[in-house]
Amino acid sequence: MGNYDCGNDQVYSFKVSNASKGNTIKLGSDRPVKESDYSYCPENDWRFVLEVTDDAVYTSKISISDLRNIENGQMVATGLKMQKKHYRSGTIAGKLSCVDTNNR
Numbered sequence: 001m002g003n004y005d006c007g008n009d010q011v012y013s014f015k016v017s018n019a020s021k022g023n024t025i026k027l028g029s030d031r032p033v034k035e036s037d038y039s040y041c042p043e044n045d046w047r048f049v050l051e052v053t054d055d056a057v058y059t060s061k062i063s064i065s066d067l068r069n070i071e072n073g074q075m076v077a078t079g080l081k082m083q084k085k086h087y088r089s090g091t092i093a094g095k096l097s098c099v100d101t102n103n104r
Contacts, residue, residue, distance in 0.1 A: 011096040013061040016052070016080060020103065023052040024083065027064060028098035029090055041098035045090035054079035065092040 016025070027048045028041030041047055048067045057079035070082045 010094060011064070012093055013063050015061055016057050016059040016077070019052040019057040019079075021052055021055045021057075023101060023103050025050040025052070026098070026100040027067070027096060028100075029092070029095050030097055032098045032100070039100070041100050043086045044088070046087045046092060047084075047098075048082065048086075049084040050076060051081045051083040052079060053081050064096055068092060 014027070019025075026041045027050070028043070029045040029047065030042050032039040033042050046068070048064075050067075053075075057077075059077040059080060062077060062080075067076065067082070067085065068087055070076055070085065072082055072085055074082050076082055
């Protein structure tokens with residue numbers, strides 16, 4: 001993903017680095033859906049929407065699989081909250097296919 005050499009089915013965790021309050025991070029199991037010049041992570045097998053609640057948030061590694069056990073509104077880490085959790089089916093570990101970040 002991004003600046004990292006990562007083959008298919010190899011992403012198990014992530015870190016947040018210097019994120020600003022109000023940013024959202026979406027992690028999903030399915031490839032992004034493209035509409036005109038906008039793409040988004042669909043809510044099919046699983047998707048997690050995280051909200052940055054403080055300025056200049058840094059985290060240690062966060063297991064994507066562990067997000068399944070965090071309820072909406074609960075803190076994932078200091079300054080990072082689960083905004084919306086959707087899990088219908090499928091393996092989470094290593095199956096990240098979509099990442100979307102934005103500032104509201």
